[in-house]
Amino acid sequence: MIDTKVRRWLPTWFGGRRTPEVFRPRGTSSRVSRLAAQYDAEVDAALRRLWPKARIYHDREFTRDRADFLLVVRGRGVMIETKVKSDPGLFRGSTLPPLLDRLQRDGRRLLVLVNQGDPTPARDLINTKLGDRGRIVVWSGPHHDTDLRQAVEALLDQTTRHA
Incomplete structure (x- = not known):
């Protein structure tokens, strides 16, 4: 059926959006969105496997300035952001600046x-x-758990909170 409501599709001709970004699925395509959801589930399982007594908080809302996970081990927290690439090329981090700016302040x-x-x-x-x-860290499964553990422990071992 064709949408005949002019007020719904006319703004898209002039650069408007139908839905706000916060309601859009993660990623840039449905394939990447499915990969991102699967990757987040695998990361969650790895965190639970490596730190069974830790508290793990998962941000289910898509935002560019908040990390996907907060891992709290021994009373210390590490923010964890997951990124899914559909190709094995360079990861430039073009989506990271809003998150980095916020964490730099915090x-x-x-x-x-x-x-x-x-x-x-x-x-x-x-x-x-x-x-x-x-x-x-490049983490694509349990064979990279050592790298994940070392990176998190190095961040947790920092004794001072930076300004």
């Missing part, structure tokens, strides 16, 4: 998990904004 620690690719450009961006309070 003084929190951040771990970015990427499912594949070379994270070198994003690593430089994270180091510039957060310094030693930020890390990026």
Whole structure:
């Protein structure tokens, strides 16, 4: 059936959106959205496996300035942002600046998990904004659990809260 309500489709001709970004599915396509949901579930399972006594909070709302997970281990927290790439190329981190700006102000620690690719450009961006309070790791399954554990523990071992 064709939508005949002019007020619904006319704004899209002039750059308007039908739905606000917060209600849009994660990712840029349905394939990437499904991959992102699956990846988040795998990351959640890995966090529960590696830190069974930890508290894990998952932000179910899509926003660019909040991390996907908060992992609290031994009373210390690490924000975890997951990123899904559909190709094995470079991960530049173009969607990270709003989150990095917020965490830079808050003084929190951040771990970015990427499912594949070379994270070198994003690593430089994270180091510039957060310094030693930020890390990026390629994690695509249990065979990368050692890297995940080392990155989280390094962030948790920081004794001072940075301003």
